[in-house]
Amino acid sequence: MKTIGTAVVKPGEKTRGFIQVGSDTDGSAFNIPVLVAAGKEDGPTIWVHGCIHGEEYGGAASIIRFYQELNIEELKGTFVGLPVINIPSFKDRNRISPLDGANLNRIFPGNPRGTYSERLAYKVLETIESTADYVIDLHSGGIGAKVPFYMIVKANQSEAAKKSMWLAERMGSDVIWRSKGEAGTGGSITSHVMKLNIPTVTVECGGGNVTEEHEEQFKIAIGGAMKALELIPGKPPVQKGYTVINNADFIFTGEGGLFVPECDVGDVLNKGDLIGSIMNLYGEVTEELRCESDNAYIAAVGHRYWPTEPGQLIAEAIPVESRGGSE
Numbered sequence: 001m002k003t004i005g006t007a008v009v010k011p012g013e014k015t016r017g018f019i020q021v022g023s024d025t026d027g028s029a030f031n032i033p034v035l036v037a038a039g040k041e042d043g044p045t046i047w048v049h050g051c052i053h054g055e056e057y058g059g060a061a062s063i064i065r066f067y068q069e070l071n072i073e074e075l076k077g078t079f080v081g082l083p084v085i086n087i088p089s090f091k092d093r094n095r096i097s098p099l100d101g102a103n104l105n106r107i108f109p110g111n112p113r114g115t116y117s118e119r120l121a122y123k124v125l126e127t128i129e130s131t132a133d134y135v136i137d138l139h140s141g142g143i144g145a146k147v148p149f150y151m152i153v154k155a156n157q158s159e160a161a162k163k164s165m166w167l168a169e170r171m172g173s174d175v176i177w178r179s180k181g182e183a184g185t186g187g188s189i190t191s192h193v194m195k196l197n198i199p200t201v202t203v204e205c206g207g208g209n210v211t212e213e214h215e216e217q218f219k220i221a222i223g224g225a226m227k228a229l230e231l232i233p234g235k236p237p238v239q240k241g242y243t244v245i246n247n248a249d250f251i252f253t254g255e256g257g258l259f260v261p262e263c264d265v266g267d268v269l270n271k272g273d274l275i276g277s278i279m280n281l282y283g284e285v286t287e288e289l290r291c292e293s294d295n296a297y298i299a300a301v302g303h304r305y306w307p308t309e310p311g312q313l314i315a316e317a318i319p320v321e322s323r324g325g326s327e
Contacts, residue, residue, distance in 0.1 A: 004131055005034050005079055019082075021123045022116050030088065030116070032124075035067045035081040038061060043231050047132035048222055049124075050082070050191060051196065052105045052139070054097075055087025058210040059138025059203070062218030065087040069219075070232075080131060085124060088116070106187040125192055134167065135193050135200040136137055138218060138223055141207025145314075148265040148298045149217045150175035150245075152202035154194050163199040164186040170228035170236035171201060171219035175266075177245045177299065201225065203252045205310040208303060208309020223305055244321045245297045253278055259302045259314055270294045275301065275315050278308065293319045 002009040007017030015038075018031035048066075050059030060083040068080050070097035084090045085104070092098040110121025112258035128135060141147040151168040154161050168176050193200045203221045206214035220237060228236040253259070261276040264268060269291040275298070278287040296317040308314060 002035060004127065005032070007034045007035075007036045009036055009038045009078060011038050012072060013038060014067070017260075018290055019121045019123065019127060020129070021191070030120075032082055032085055032087060035083070037067060037070050037072055037079040038323070039072065039075030039076055039077055039231070041076040043075075044229055045078040045080060045131060046134045046136065046226060046229065046231060047080045048082070048129055048136040048138065050138040051084040051086050051090050052137065053095035053103075053142060054084075054086050054115075055093045055095050055142045056140040056207075057084075057090065058206045058214045059218055060084050060090075062138065062215050062222070063212065065215065066219050066222050069124050075228075076230050079231070080227070084137050086117075086120070093143065105189060108187050108189050108192040112192070115150060121189075124189070125196075128193060128198065129196050132193075132198055134225065134229065135190075135198055136222060137200060137202040139202055140206075141205050141300055143208060144306055145300050145302045146207035146265055147204045148175065149173045149203075149205045149221075150177060150299065151221070152177040152204065153180055154178075154190060154200075155180045156194075158197065158230040160194050160199045161195045164194070164201055167225055167228055168201045169242060170238055171203065171224040171250075172217065172237040172239075174239040174241060175243045175245065175297065177248075178321065180247055189274060204299070207300075215303070241323060243297065243323050245299070245318040246321040248299065248316045248318045249292045249296065250313055251253040251275060251289050251292075252288065253287065253310055253312045253314050255280075256309050257286055257307075258282070258305045259308045260285075261301050261303065261304055263298055265298050266299055267298045269296050269298060269317065270298075275317065289314060291317050293317060295320045 063081040100115040153164040158318035190303040257278040300316040
């Protein structure tokens, strides 16, 4: 009988369990909750996870709600949902692990004999390899920033990359970031899942408070992928056209203070346009942060009056590669 951690895959049933990865200093286990829904008929297995970064918690509830609402009688294949992968960071409301200071999404493929986060990365990737045909990776702007609703895929000539792009076009957003090269993310989960030839799409949505709109957009993305792959009935939400964006200009602060944004996510700026400024506690503007490229899509921006430190990532501006219809 097939299992995912302790969750038993039973055709025609919803089951749940956990994947154990290591233990805390008191010996208590770190268990990653797993939700499984298996259809009576065969089909692909789609793996959906949230909270690689512990403060990007918008995807967690969306996975739970989608699982609760999923009609098992209509399902062909298997849905595997992990609302929170990074339990220590989730409990700490932090993208960095309180146990070892690691950013989990920069240390894949991990190490079975390493620190907790390295062991977690290794175990997650090992389980995906033995389980998944497709992977959906849910993210947000976290506590300090917000992002629009868009997809990210790896851009190369592999069949997995082509299938990922095809899938992304059917997940409800008209903006897709085709990420070329590693660009500082060579240790990400998506980079290493793609090396296993498993198509994967990252969904970005929201940040800060989780709104009903954010929850619905995550669910639209999951449902769109499952409709496209014929796990559930219905037509996926193909858009009339797509804005395809390229590698990002990451905007970092040079001064500390309060961030005052002058644009919003989804805006398109040109070189020299003002993204925002840093104001000190006397009300003086100490720094202006400007766009570095023409025709750049604002894919992330810090919250209004968010306290910032020198060297903090405050915005992402991504040049538009093309606009057009689906493939």
